[in-house]
Amino acid sequence: MKTSVALLSLLVASARAGNVVWSGIFNSSFAVADFDKWSFSNEIAPWQWYIHGPGATSEYLAVSPNFKNPADTSDAQGIKITIDGTSFWNGQTMERSEILPQTSANIGTGHLYYHFSLMTSTTNPPNAGFEHQIAFFESHFTEIKYGLIDGEAGTTDNLLRWDTNSQTQWSTQLVANNWYNFAYDIDFSGGTCGLWASNGSAPLVQIKSGISCSPSSNSADWHVGELRLPNGGTNAAAEDWYWSGVFVEQAPITTSIAGPFPGQGGSAGTAPPSSVSSVGPTSVAPTTTVVTPTPVPTSSSTASASGPTQTIWGQCGGQGFTGPTSCAAGSTCSVGNPYYSQCIPS
Numbered sequence: 001m002k003t004s005v006a007l008l009s010l011l012v013a014s015a016r017a018g019n020v021v022w023s024g025i026f027n028s029s030f031a032v033a034d035f036d037k038w039s040f041s042n043e044i045a046p047w048q049w050y051i052h053g054p055g056a057t058s059e060y061l062a063v064s065p066n067f068k069n070p071a072d073t074s075d076a077q078g079i080k081i082t083i084d085g086t087s088f089w090n091g092q093t094m095e096r097s098e099i100l101p102q103t104s105a106n107i108g109t110g111h112l113y114y115h116f117s118l119m120t121s122t123t124n125p126p127n128a129g130f131e132h133q134i135a136f137f138e139s140h141f142t143e144i145k146y147g148l149i150d151g152e153a154g155t156t157d158n159l160l161r162w163d164t165n166s167q168t169q170w171s172t173q174l175v176a177n178n179w180y181n182f183a184y185d186i187d188f189s190g191g192t193c194g195l196w197a198s199n200g201s202a203p204l205v206q207i208k209s210g211i212s213c214s215p216s217s218n219s220a221d222w223h224v225g226e227l228r229l230p231n232g233g234t235n236a237a238a239e240d241w242y243w244s245g246v247f248v249e250q251a252p253i254t255t256s257i258a259g260p261f262p263g264q265g266g267s268a269g270t271a272p273p274s275s276v277s278s279v280g281p282t283s284v285a286p287t288t289t290v291v292t293p294t295p296v297p298t299s300s301s302t303a304s305a306s307g308p309t310q311t312i313w314g315q316c317g318g319q320g321f322t323g324p325t326s327c328a329a330g331s332t333c334s335v336g337n338p339y340y341s342q343c344i345p346s
Contacts, residue, residue: 049061079244110189119177170195192209192211308326
């Protein structure tokens, strides 16, 4: 009996490694209209909603089970966040649609992991000719970026990149209909930033760690959504970004894409019951599709008729990866682990 209890405890621990301090998980009853219940005079958890254009909330936000990463079994729904030609907030020239945590918890102290998954589609894809700032903090000490960076030469740039200290530390070509899973590894006390990442249903793996940064947060300035800079022009076409598995936890990190409450479809902003008696072994490990690892090139290669090449420092292979596997001239695809390979300068 003691052995069975110990095994069950181990399974529960493996599903939920860290202590969730704030959750943006969407349950099945959450509706877009719930965002409109929030105001500065009625600060209802778990989300703030005020950075957007003048249109109806339903023009910029939508929730549906179809909008989440299928491997995420904590969320009952994912969210689609849209920017378009009306998404100008507060007289700014930037197009913005962003939701932010509403919480009394301090999510700007200690060693925390900020989790989220992103996907785009061939329908209303993002415009690679504009700089996008994604999942950023007010001070921009760490963030995801996409597209042609303001001031960068050229007309388009399909790179999805992770920046800290305004320097790109990791990048990959953005591929439609592929889920990119991330966790910012932020040590507010130690002043360091890192990144965990994966594709599809693959568990998170550590990509970068211990990068000196200046992390700061007032617990209400993590912008989940998109800010698009004009880059000298505008485009009214809508862009849809899909988000799933948004939560913040204390170390140690939860690496499973099933999330912190696997199989439970937890309520947004609150943790579902976590007692051992309510979590059986069958709900700990979600059923996932076995993905054949992407073949990894053994040497650098140039563009060919077989498809595009990955940029230097970009991802070029790993379980669940669907992007380019050939590296740009002067670089070689180096295997870091079964889930991540990177184009390294030769």
